[in-house]
Amino acid sequence: MKTKLCVLFGGKSVEHEISVISALQAMENLDAEKYDIIPVYISKSGDMYTGDILREAAAYKDLKALCKKSVRVTFVSDGGKVLLCRFPAKRFGSSVIAEIDVAFPIVHGTNVEDGALQGYLKTLGVPFVGCDVLSSAVGMDKYVMKAMLRDGGFPVLDCLRFNKYRSRIDSCVSETEEKIGYPVIVKPVDLGSSVGITVAHDSESLKSALKTAFSYAENVLCERAVTELREINCSVVGDSEKAEASECEEPFMHDEILSYEDKYMGGSKGCAKSAGAKTSGAGAKSASGGMASLARKVPADLDAKMRERIRKMACDAFVHLGCSGVSRIDFMIDKATGELYINEFNTIPGSLAFYLWQPVGVSYGELLDRLISLALKRARRESDIIYSFDTNIFAMGAPASTGTKGAKGAKR
Ligand SMILES: Nc1ncnc2c1ncn2[C@@H]1O[C@H](COP(=O)(O)OP(=O)(O)O)[C@@H](O)[C@H]1O
Ligand SMILES: [Mg+2]
Incomplete structure (x- = not known):
């Protein structure tokens, strides 16, 4: 039987469009023999929609029309199952569209990548791909992330x-x-x-x-601000038990910093892609570039010692922050001093960093399979944890009142 896989994307985030691109790319590369893919688009106002039209990149040119042509939905937790249902419910007949086995959030930024959507999925009780609530939240907040990394002895800028x-x-x-x-x-x-x-x-x-x-x-x-900056990124896949590093990349910037235009528009300011840079979208079906269209060099020009140092540090930091799924860890090298710093974590990286896995022999389809297996593994592990007691204190002669009236000053 195929796994019913719900791909969630969009959301109330300035990276809404980038998420759409990342999700379309992933859906094109998921194995249709293994998965029934159910797209769920979260609009900028937070409403959720499903429908085949959501898999067509051209449909996103007019978001209002897109929502009209799709079916508005909501999730319902129903006695251990998680159902995707039509909303508002139909007056007659069932409103259930699908029972979901695994959710795959492919979202970037605030309100979605930061633990909020992960908390919603956890509350529903559906296994989901990627970081859990805490590591998503830590990975999104650059200050908290630095504090935790510093605590673990990793080099970060003050x-x-x-x-x-x-x-x-x-x-x-x-x-x-x-x-x-x-x-x-x-x-x-x-x-x-x-x-x-x-x-x-x-x-x-x-x-x-x-x-x-x-x-x-x-x-x-x-x-x-590091003035003589080299940026090196490395992706990690795994969980607290086993983490594996990808190839390293060196992205190229056209401005003082790596800008939005550099990342998603190949440097909109008229610059050609730097010599020797590969866009490395080859081998994966690609809806549109997204993060995969950045001018970059893969593998980055690093001596073997530095490459291994970065890949090991990326894995150790991933485990230290409690991550799972796929992350991209961005490093900075200060060329003036030779110092290496971890700049930031991306717990749901643009294009899921598939282009960093191809050079080490992992196809995009294989990467997606691994991520889904990791989600199921975490769900199995969580099922071993005790979350409730069979006893019910209300059934054991506990007082009929909660005793708050008249106990305002009670100390705990
Ligand atoms: N301390 C720094 N010195 C110089 N450039 C930096 C520094 N921190 C970030 N940048 C530049 O800004 C870009 C975006 O910063 P980053 O912290 O990665 O935020 P984002 O989450 O938006 O990608 C980096 O890719 C890099 O080009
Ligand atoms: Mg960054």
């Missing part, structure tokens, strides 16, 4: 965190000038795709960088 409602812009500027200096890079803590990130070289540009970052997130971080 940073300052500011809250939009607690700190005045002027005091953010003076503290940054005192503790970090220029150039400094300002980032919303919980976004991706370089959205809201700016390098500042003086107090005026720092003020405006902070305002930009605060328009995307309540918390922002400031850290030293």
